[in-house]
Amino acid sequence: MLEVSYILSLKNLILSRDGKKLLRGVNLEVGDREIHSIIGANGAGKSTLAYTLMGLQGYEYEEGSIIFNGEDIAALSITERAKKGITLAWQEPARFEGLKVRDYLAIGAKGNGGITEEEIKEALRKVDLKPEKYLDREVGEALSGGERKRIELASIITMKPKLAILDEPDSGIDVVSLKEIVSLIRALKENGSSVLVITHREEIAAASDKASLMCEGAILRSGDPLEISEFFKNRCIPCDNRVSPPQVV
C-alpha cells in the first residue's frame, strides 16, 4: 500500500459565529507538494477556512484539529504559524502606504536568512512585473488591483513557504494573466511548496493535483479536480434552492 505524506490534515473543524456554524466539521488532507483546489459557491466558507488555517483574529475554531507537518498548531499565533511555513495570500491584498515593493518582498524571506536584490527581481519577473518599474514603488494606492495581486504572489515566492494558501488569486485577473497564475502555482510546487488554492476558475482547478468541493461550511467531496469541477458545475444544487444542508460524500 502506498504511504501518503500529508503536510496538512484537518479533522472535524468547527467554527461558529453569532450562533451560526461557518465551518461545520471540515475534514481535509493536503499532500506534500500537492496543489489542492477548494471549489465552492460564494458563501460556502472557503475564505473562512483559509483565515482559520492562518489563525487570523476572529477565526478561532472551537472543535477539531489542524495538524500541520505532523504538529497540532491550534495554539500557535499567526506569526508562529508563518514561521512554521504557512502563509496566506489574501483575495484583496492589503494596502501599505509608504512601504516599497522591494522592502515588502524582503519581509517574508527574513525567516530564510534574507534575500538578495536579484532574488527579489526574479520574484517580480515570475509574476510578470518589470523589476525596474516596480522595485521602488509603494505597495499601495498607486498600483492597480491586478498589480497588487501579482506583488502579493511575489511575496509568497520570496517567502518559500511549506504551505501557501491562496485565496482566489484569479479574482480581478484577466484570462491572459490567468495562465500566468496557473504557471506560478505550478512554480510554487516545483520550489517545494504545497498550495491550497481557493478558486472559482476551472483553469486553476484543472491544474491541481486534487480538488475539494466545499458547501455550507463543509467539504462535500474530494478527488480528481476535473470530476469535482464538473460536479460543482452541473450537479451541485444552488444553495438558495436547497431545503436541507448537503450531506458529505
Add this chain to the structure above:
Amino acid sequence: MTQIKLNALSRETEDITAAYTAAGGDAAVLHDHGLASLVVSGNKVLSANGTEGIVLEKNETEHGVDIKLTIKKGYKIPLPVHLCFGMVPKDGLQEIKMDFVAEEDSAVELIAHCTFPNAEKVIHKMEAEMLIGKNASLKYTETHFHGPYGGIQVLPKAHVTIEEGGSYYTNFSLLSGRVGYLEFDYSVDAGKDSICEMVTKVYGKADDIIKIFERISLNGENARSVIKSRLAITDNAESIFRGITEGHAPRARGHVDCMEVIQGNAKAEAVPIVRVDNPLAKVTHEAAIGCVDKKEVETLMARGLEEDDAIDIIVKGMLA
C-alpha cells in the same frame, strides 16, 4: 554678501554640528563652500555661505536671528541650500524671523534641520514670510529633532504668498525623539496657475502635544493645492489637525488629506475644512483616524513578523 566660515575648532560649532547630524543632516554640507548654507545656534550665526544668485542677510537679536534670503530673478539654484537652526543647551529661547523671497523665474530648494538634542526647557519660535514670485519655485524641507526629554515648545508660523505660475512645496517632519509641544501654523495665499503642496509628518509619544493648523486660500484662477498630513501618536500623546482649503477662483482645485494612526491612550482630532465661493472651483477632503489596519498587520504577521514589528513597519511606512 559677507561670508562667515564655519570654525571647525570652536566648541559651539562642534556641538551644533553633532546636533545637526543627530537631526539627520550630513554635516559635511555645512563645511562645503560650494554649497549655500546657514548655521544658527541660539542667537549666533556660526556660519553663512552664499552662492551666485543668493543674497543672504542676517542680524543677530537678543534671543535669535533675523534672516532675509533672496533668490535673485531668473536664478535656478542647482544644489540645495542647507539651513541649520538649533540650540545645544537644555534651556533657553530661540526666536527666528525669516523672510524668504524667490524672485520671478527663480528656483531653489531649501533643506532645513532644526535640532534641540538636549532640550528640557526650550522654546523655539519661528516666524516666516515667504514670497514666491511669478513662475518661481520654492521647495522647503524641514526636519526636526528634539531629543529624548520632551521639554520643548516649537512654534513655527509662516505666511506664504505664491504669485502667478509659482510653486511651493513644503515637507515638515518630526519623526524621531520626542515632539514636546508643537504648534505648526502655516497659511498660504495662492495666485493664478500656482501650485502648493504642504506635507506634515509627526510621530508623537509619551505626553507630546501636536497641533497642526494649515490654511490655503486658492485666490487665483486654476490654482491647485494639496494639504497632506500623516500623524502617528502613541502612549498619552494628543493631536489636533485643522486643514483648511478655500476655493475662491474658477478652476481652482484643492484637496485636504489627513490620516492619523493612534495607539495606547493617545487622542486625536482631525478637522478638514473646505470653503468654496466660486461655482467653478472644487475642493475635496478626506480624514481618517484609527488604529493600525488589522489586515496590514495580519499580512505582515503571515510573512513571519511579530505583531509589534509589523505595526512598526506600517507606521514608519505611513510616515515615510
